[in-house]
Each structure stands twice: as C-alpha cells, then as structure tokens.
Amino acid sequence: MKLEPIDDFERDLRQSLERRPAPPGLKRKVMERRSWLRTQRLQSRSVIWQRLAASVVLAGALCGGWMWHERQEQRKGEEARREVLTALRITGHALNEMKAQLAAHHSPNQE
Amino acid sequence: MNNRIIAFVLGVVGLSATVLAQTSPLPLPPPVEKELAARASNVTEVTLGKNMLAFASKFMNGKDEDEAATRKLIDGLDGIYVRDYEFDKEGQFSMDEIEQLRKYFETSEWTSIVHERERKSGETTDVMVKLVNGESHGMFVLTVEPKELTIVLILGPIKMEDLGKLHNIGGLSALNEVAKMPGVKDKEKTKDKTKVKTGDNE
Amino acid sequence: MAHDWQPDFEQLVDEHQSMVFSLAARMTGDRGLAEEIAQDVFLELDRNLGKMESAAHVSFWLRRVAMSRSADAMRRRRVRCTDMWIEIEEGHGATTEDKDSPMGARLEQLLATLPEPQRAALILRYQEDLTPEEIAATLDAPLATVKSQLQRGLKLLRHKAQSHLKEYLRVKEQANEA
Numbered sequence: 001m002k003l004e005p006i007d008d009f010e011r012d013l014r015q016s017l018e019r020r021p022a023p024p025g026l027k028r029k030v031m032e033r034r035s036w037l038r039t040q041r042l043q044s045r046s047v048i049w050q051r052l053a054a055s056v057v058l059a060g061a062l063c064g065g066w067m068w069h070e071r072q073e074q075r076k077g078e079e080a081r082r083e084v085l086t087a088l089r090i091t092g093h094a095l096n097e098m099k100a101q102l103a104a105h106h107s108p109n110q111e
Numbered sequence: 112m113n114n115r116i117i118a119f120v121l122g123v124v125g126l127s128a129t130v131l132a133q134t135s136p137l138p139l140p141p142p143v144e145k146e147l148a149a150r151a152s153n154v155t156e157v158t159l160g161k162n163m164l165a166f167a168s169k170f171m172n173g174k175d176e177d178e179a180a181t182r183k184l185i186d187g188l189d190g191i192y193v194r195d196y197e198f199d200k201e202g203q204f205s206m207d208e209i210e211q212l213r214k215y216f217e218t219s220e221w222t223s224i225v226h227e228r229e230r231k232s233g234e235t236t237d238v239m240v241k242l243v244n245g246e247s248h249g250m251f252v253l254t255v256e257p258k259e260l261t262i263v264l265i266l267g268p269i270k271m272e273d274l275g276k277l278h279n280i281g282g283l284s285a286l287n288e289v290a291k292m293p294g295v296k297d298k299e300k301t302k303d304k305t306k307v308k309t310g311d312n313e
Numbered sequence: 314m315a316h317d318w319q320p321d322f323e324q325l326v327d328e329h330q331s332m333v334f335s336l337a338a339r340m341t342g343d344r345g346l347a348e349e350i351a352q353d354v355f356l357e358l359d360r361n362l363g364k365m366e367s368a369a370h371v372s373f374w375l376r377r378v379a380m381s382r383s384a385d386a387m388r389r390r391r392v393r394c395t396d397m398w399i400e401i402e403e404g405h406g407a408t409t410e411d412k413d414s415p416m417g418a419r420l421e422q423l424l425a426t427l428p429e430p431q432r433a434a435l436i437l438r439y440q441e442d443l444t445p446e447e448i449a450a451t452l453d454a455p456l457a458t459v460k461s462q463l464q465r466g467l468k469l470l471r472h473k474a475q476s477h478l479k480e481y482l483r484v485k486e487q488a489n490e491a
Contacts, residue, residue, distance in 0.1 A: 016417030017440040022330035023348050030326055030355045080167035087157040087193040094261040097254040098236045101227055
C-alpha cells in the first residue's frame with residue numbers, strides 16, 4: 001500500500017530512496033553458492049548414511065559375534081557336562097571292578 | 112646385563128609355573144600314559160580343573176535328581192582326572208608300567224587303603240585317599256584288567272557318601288563300601304576330632 | 314510443503330535482489346558488504362523455502378532478514394557513514410537519477426548519518442512504502458517506537474538537509490519561482 005508523502009521533502013526522500021539495481025553478478029554468485037552448498041549437504045548426508053550403515057554393520061557383527069560366542073559357550077558347557085558324567089561313569093566302572101576284585105580275593109573259596 | 116635378563120626371565124617362568132601349579136592342582140600326565148594310549152584301541156581321557164568343573168556345573172539339569180546331586184558333588188572339587196584305556200588283546204602293558212603309574216600319583220599326602228594284586232589274571236586294584244588335616248581331599252583309584260586300565264583321580268573335599276548317592280551312575284555306590292574300609296574309617300574318626308578343634312575349613 | 318504455493322528460487326532472486334541489495338546498502342553504507350549480505354539472505358531463503366506460504370510472505374521475510382543481517386554486520390564491522398559518500402562521489406552505484414538529481418544523492422548520504430533505528434524506519438518507509446504497522450512487524454519493534462523513530466528521523470533529516478544542503482534550498486526556490 002503506497003502512502004502519499006505529506007510534503008516535497010518526503011517526496012524527494014522517496015525518490016532518493018528508490019531501489020538500486022543489484023550488482024550484475026549477484027544472482028550468479030547466489031546460484032553458484034547455492035549449488036555448492038547443496039552438494040556439500042548431499043555429501044554430508046551421504047557420509048552420515050555411510051557411517052550409519054557402518055554402525056549397523058558393526059552392531060550386526062558384534063551381535064552376531066556375541067550370539068556365536070553364546071552358542072560356543074553353550075556347546076562348551078554341554079561338552080564339559082558330558083565329560084563330567086563320563087568321568088563319573090568311568091569312576092563307577094572302576095569301583096565296580098574294584099569291588100569285584102575285592103570280593104574275589106576275599107571269597108571263602110580262596111581261603 | 113645379559114645375565115640379569117636371563118635371571119629375570121627364569122624368575123618369571125618359575126613364578127608362572129608356581130602360579131600355574133597353585134591354580135591347577137591336577138598333575139601333568141605321566142610320560143607312560145602316552146605310551147599306553149598309543150597302544151590302546153579305545154582311549155578316554157578326561158581332565159577337568161576347578162574352573163571347568165564350575166562351568167560344567169552351570170549346565171547340569173537341576174531338576175534331574177542325579178545331575179543335581181552331581182552338581183552338588185563337583186561344586187567344591189579342585190579337579191577330576193580320569194583315564195580309561197581298552198586294549199584289543201592281553202599283554203599290551205607290563206606290571207612295571209602299572210607300577211610307574213601308581214608311584215607317579217602316590218605322593219606323601221596319599222594314603223593307600225586298597226592294594227590288591229592278582230598275579231594269575233594280572234588284575235590289580237589300588238585305592239588311595241588324600242588326607243589334609245584329617246579331612247579327605249582326594250581319591251585315587253587304579254584298576255587294571257587284562258585288557259583295560261582305568262585311572263581315576265578326584266581332588267578336592269570329597270564325601271564318599273555324596274558320590275554314592277549318584278544312583279544312576281553304576282558302581283559309585285561301591286564308594287560307600289570304600290568309606291567303610293578300615294583305613295578310611297579310622298582316618299575319618301580322626302578327622303571328626305580334628306574338625307572340632309580346627310573348625311570348618313570348607 | 315504444507316501449502317500449495319511452489320516458489321521458484323531463481324525467480325525469487327530475480328524479483329527481489331534489488332530490494333534486498335538496496336536495503337543492505339542503505340543500512341550499512343557499504344556496497345561490498347551489502348552484496349555479501351544479499352547473498353547470505355538469499356541462501357537463507359533457499360534453506361527456508363519450504364516454509365514460505367506466499368509471495369507476500371517472501372517479501373516480508375526477505376525484508377526482515379535483510380534488515381536483521383545488516384544490523385548484525387554493522388555491529389561486527391565499524392562502517393563509516395562517509396564511505397557511501399565516497400562511492401557516490403566516484404559514481405559507483407550511482408543511478409542515472411542520482412546523477413541527474415544531486416539532491417537525492419545528498420539526502421541518501423545524510424540518511425546514512427542518522428542513528429540506525431531511525432535510518433531503518435525511514436528506509437522501510439520511503440524505499441519500501443511500508444506503513445508504520447508493517448515496519449513494526451518487519452523490525453519486530455513496538456508500533457509506538459516505530460512512529461517515534463519515523464518522526465524523529467524525518468525531523469533530524471530535514472534539519473540536516475536545511476543545515477547542509479544549500480543547493481537543495483536553492484533548487485527549491487527556483488522550482489517555486491518557476
């Protein structure tokens with residue numbers, strides 16, 4: 001909305017303050033910088049995505065590694081348990097044998 | 112300078128060996144075992160230290176009566192050392208080799224409670240217990256048949272009656288009889304007396 | 314974008330670069346600085362393009378940001394009001410109208426010597442033809458303050474013009490006689 005100036009002074013002032021043309025290269029510079037900044041932003045986003053992807057892969061590898069470790073632990077535990085039971089079974093067998101030998105050695109027939 | 116380095120290295124090695132010995136009371140396999148194993152057609156060797164026994168204990172099924180009893184048994188043990196060698200035919204080992212085995216495990220801490228020899232059949236039985244301050248801290252069993260040889264070494268505070276409770280593991284009930292044997296029985300009586308004096312070391 | 318208006322950035326630069334540059338140049342009195350400010354303002358527009366709802370919104374936003382950045386630039390750098398005077402004397406950036414109307418150039422020069430708040434109010438009033446309410450919204454200042462700045466700025470400028478622009482008075486007399 002244009003307000004009419006009250007007096008000549010204001011009219012002169014308005015005339016003196018008419019918009020100046022922008023420097024010739026202003027638009028070109030703006031467009032060039034804009035293009036450069038957009039490229040930078042895309043590259044930054046790309047880096048962020050790459051880092052995110054790397055983090056996901058690393059997390060996956062760590063998780064997979066942990067799960068593998070857990071499975072290994074389970075397997076080792078089961079193996080250790082079997083070994084204990086084997087050892088006790090063999091112990092039982094040895095003691096049975098001992099018992100038999102003792103019985104045979106001290107049987108009335110032997111005397 | 113070089114002598115100092117050598118001395119330092121030897122010291123570290125010696126210290127490591129001492130530390131290892133302390134952390135692993137199970138003995139190293141005697142050399143003769145290797146030869147016996149080489150001739151055997153079937154070899155079973157189990158060596159479980161304290162840490163491994165504790166690890167295995169976690170995987171015992173607490174709901175199973177025997178496994179729960181096994182867990183209780185092995186929880187305080189320092190180690191289990193078991194060897195079982197089966198041979199295709201008789202005469203695959205000599206009595207000298209058996210004697211070597213027995214002497215290797217029989218240190219001053221061990222008390223022999225069974226020492227049976229059957230010359231005709233070649234069968235032998237040795238049972239030793241390790242008593243520390245009057246308490247049972249190990250059991251050694253060596254049984255020899257014409258085609259089979261078994262070594263059992265259990266280290267740690269062990270109650271024969273606990274072993275005997277493992278009903279489904281055949282033969283262990285015989286340990287009740289071992290517990291009743293004169294040598295062990297007398298020593299157990301002594302142990303009870305000293306337990307009152309020294310308190311519970313477990 | 315939440316609304317239907319789809320602005321073309323390049324077109325907006327074409328349409329408003331004169332306004333933005335002029336605001337920055339008259340506020341700072343430094344043509345080179347004004348060009349830098351204008352570039353920054355348009356790049357900021359590019360970042361905020363999605364928030365623009367209409368052409369009027371863009372105009373308002375550009376004025377506001379241009380004035381704000383000009384004020385920031387002047388706080389950072391000491392700008393001597395006589396710089397613009399030197400540029401005008403050398404004919405740099407002087408328009409055809411300026412060359413034909415030395416009074417206009419002198420007024421512009423005198424405007425640069427006013428205190429910043431009064432200068433800002435007068436530029437928005439007489440360059441952009443904004444009402445006091447619109448000026449208050451652009452500068453984010455109370456309306457009463459803006460009216461006061463306009464009144465005092467105009468009075469001061471008149472006084473300066475009367476004191477220093479003898480040529481202005483002579484021309485006026487000649488015009489009246491004619």
